[in-house]
Amino acid sequence: MAENAEAEESGISMVEVLQEEEERQLNAAAVLGAADDTRCTYDQGYMKRQALYACMTCCPADGDHQAGVCLACSYHCHEDHDLVELYTKRNFRCDCGNSKFPHNPCKLLKEKLPENSENKYNHNFRGVYCTCNRPYPDPEDPNEDEMIQCCLCEDWYHGKHQGGSVPPAEVYGDMICTQCLPKHEFLAYFVGLAVTVVEEEETKGKVGNENSPSKNTQEEESKTKVGSEKSPSKNTQEGKAKTTVDTEESSIKTTQDEVKNEEKKVCYQSENMTESECKENMKETGAEKSQKSECKLISMTKHALPKGALFLPNSWRQQLCVCDSCKATYKDEGIIFLLDDEDTVNFYEESGKSYQPSSSAPVQRELEALSSLDRVVRTEMVHGE
Secondary structure (H helix, E strand, O other): OHHHHHHHHHHHHHHHHHHHHHHHHHHHHHHHOOOOOOOOOHHHOOEEEEEEEEEOOOOOOOOOOOOOEOHHHHHHOOOOOOEEEEEEEEEEOOOOOOOOOOOOOOOOOOOOOOOOOOOOOOHHHHOOEOOOOEOOOOOOOOOOOOEEEEOOOOOEEEHHHOOOOOOOOOOOOEEEOOOOHHHOHHHHHHHHHOHHHHHHHHHHHHHHHHHOOOHHHHHHHHHHHHHHOOOOOHHHHHHHHHHHHHHHHHHHHHHHHHHHHHHHHHHOOOOOOOHHHHHHHHHHHHHHHHHHHOOHHHHOOOOOOOOOOEEEOHHHHHHOOOOHHHHHHHHHOOOHHHHOOOOOHHHHHHHHHHOOOOOOHHHHHHHHHHHHOOHHHHHHHHHOO
16 A cells, blocks of 8 residues: 555656656746757847857956857857856847857858947856846855846846845836936836835725725715706706807817818928828828827826836836837937837747747657556556566
8 A cells, every 4th residue: 555655656756747847848948939059040130139158168257358159059169168148138149250259160150240249248248247246156155046137238136136125026027227227217207117116006095995985975975966056957058058069160160271271381392292192191290290299208207216126017118108209218328129019038938938839749748648547557657667
């Protein structure tokens, strides 16, 4: 009996092992995405986002150069080297084999420019992270701490060095570090969206509802108010309605005439366009102009910046203003990528998982096969009998 119990326990452990392997493969797919481990990504240009590695053998931390190589080059060109995994970086082109690697040409793609001028580097490419400028994992720090990537500078930070209060990973979508916050003034308008602030406001709302008057009391007050007001007579209502309609019709007619005159005025200045084409162009231009001229920040409240990092929900980027002025600000400050829905790490990871359906298929088949067997046969398979 004891032997059967032990065998059953071993059988369950086998299922758990397979499930862990499936989860591991899914996590790997999220990071590596649709990356090809046999072809260098250089000829794809500056990719929106890709997994990168820094080679400390070719470009030492105390050297003059910083460089990043793609997944395929990490396998085929730097397989025996000291590599630092950088997770993902945006708008980056593989450096392998260029002028920063004079003694190690790329084995996958020979013809490359000497440098990739649009690549951006930080101290991560030297194998260190955070404001503490330490490696990860840190051999001198026995206390493990979660590392979080800033969505703007893409450096990695310890939670304890960003205010210490880190919400659960499933609650927030982006983190903006304490180094980036003061560099972008418009972010003060989005502090109110921070996940910690939202949670506090929701709590206050619940307390407020508990202290609010009961439904019956509100209904009585409403009835009393309605009963005390005298309803206007039918004739008075009809008279007011007629006057309002006449006024609106007159206003509409005047506005339409003004629009037509304005269209003609502008259209006649376009010599290479018919009047009907010009009207259509004016209609689209007017709508776009109206949309671009309205800045959301005017109606938003500017908050004081938090002492720690800012944790924002996945939807915060959809709240960004896209007027001409704000777009110019994003471009000048080098963060125009915030308006790209495909820029987020979450989008990249979900896309990566969808590109790897076959990798978990063998594990899934093994799970299904194992679960379909009876306990005796399953035990024999586990113990190799």
